[in-house]
Amino acid sequence: MSSSYGRYHSQSQSYAPSAPEQPPYSNYHHTSASNASSNYHYGNVSSSSFPPGTPQDVIRSFQMVDRDGSGFIDERELQQALSSGFHHFNLRTIRLLMFLFKNPHQPLTIGPKEFAALWSCLGHWRGIFERYDKDKSGKIDPLELRDALYGIGYAVPGSVLQLLLSKYGDGSGRRVELGFDSFVECGMIIKGLTDKFKEKDTRYTGSATLSYDAFMTMVLPFLVPYD
Amino acid sequence: MSSSYGRYHSQSQSYAPSAPEQPPYSNYHHTSASNASSNYHYGNVSSSSFPPGTPQDVIRSFQMVDRDGSGFIDERELQQALSSGFHHFNLRTIRLLMFLFKNPHQPLTIGPKEFAALWSCLGHWRGIFERYDKDKSGKIDPLELRDALYGIGYAVPGSVLQLLLSKYGDGSGRRVELGFDSFVECGMIIKGLTDKFKEKDTRYTGSATLSYDAFMTMVLPFLVPYD
Numbered sequence A, B: 001m002s003s004s005y006g007r008y009h010s011q012s013q014s015y016a017p018s019a020p021e022q023p024p025y026s027n028y029h030h031t032s033a034s035n036a037s038s039n040y041h042y043g044n045v046s047s048s049s050f051p052p053g054t055p056q057d058v059i060r061s062f063q064m065v066d067r068d069g070s071g072f073i074d075e076r077e078l079q080q081a082l083s084s085g086f087h088h089f090n091l092r093t094i095r096l097l098m099f100l101f102k103n104p105h106q107p108l109t110i111g112p113k114e115f116a117a118l119w120s121c122l123g124h125w126r127g128i129f130e131r132y133d134k135d136k137s138g139k140i141d142p143l144e145l146r147d148a149l150y151g152i153g154y155a156v157p158g159s160v161l162q163l164l165l166s167k168y169g170d171g172s173g174r175r176v177e178l179g180f181d182s183f184v185e186c187g188m189i190i191k192g193l194t195d196k197f198k199e200k201d202t203r204y205t206g207s208a209t210l211s212y213d214a215f216m217t218m219v220l221p222f223l224v225p226y227d
Helices: A056-065 A075-085 A091-101 A112-132 A142-151 A158-166 A180-200 A212-222 B056-065 B075-085 B091-101 B112-132 B142-151 B158-166 B180-200 B212-222
Strands: A207-211 B207-211
Touching (some): A075 A091, A075 A112, A091 A180, A142 A180, A180 A207, A180 B212, A207 B212, A212 B158, A212 B180, A212 B207, A212 B212, B075 B112, B091 B112, B091 B180, B142 B180, B158 B180, B180 B207
């Protein structure tokens, strides 16, 4: 596969996921969070700390886990908050999400604005997952993954996808299928690395010149060796 | 820290680990493998498949786990073989080692030549670990890691090392210390990424121009998300 402009991305000059066909919030899987009263404040973080228009269930999910009312949630609390709205995410995916969504100047915690942005993004990925899980198996297979990434503007070379998917195999040789949390992780890795690369490709040529320091700083956060 | 030639690496024009002060094999921790008869062939792989001068205990470690005598060992067998000679390595580190040492044209298995090279490299890392574990705690702390990497020619920016070490923390904020297998994993990640970057920096300037495809292909193998 060539590395020409066309291979680099499949749409107009944007790496960002295209706007979903429906608002992302409609793809939420609501559980107990939606039953709580919208006027009850679990913690000290008021609704006004969230961006205007943030749905109540998003605010409640944050407040329910921010038990000390500090206005920031750590990785365990984020894991809990997302499990109520979406899906259980393993800690490795949680840490990746925290890295990608945290305020650059804060330690590894998430505040209301970051949480709202993360939730919106996950709703978007949920929509993509459901749209490309053509056989409705609840899993994304390699072909569906390739189509999903391409559909949102990431033209990932087949060999690169193969590499990525091989990380999720169990070594038995069986075809790899991704549940929602692994799909999110794959998507975030592809999106995260591509976006960082794009920042360095200011003339949009499909190539970038990187110093050694910049290269290592870009890449290492995506190495998440957690037991 | 600047990204000048001096920052890029600390020694003469070589990224490779410097020659150890003593032969790497003398740093092996021998256990049961050294007690077996040197004339007994556990499998079909003869000594002649190994590079000339490969120590007998290395050959025996390979043969002991290559039970089907195929001449190739998979990740579980490699894990077992290395545990006998060195240390228990978690599967994630084993997979990284297999990726770095396997024959580029083979599936993810290791033959005699690759095994001998891997064992030699681990012996080298064992020597480095023991040399820089100044307080003999059996763990490498952040300062010792920085010195160890610098001592073998990798001038890794402090911020990059911080990033890397944060992956091994347990979230408690306690200072991270690395056991031998985590130390090997860190070292291999730094070495692997740096060597790949160096291949693209043909004029040895400290910068490289990468296509998007090449960038993704270089980086993804180091993302090892195993549960």
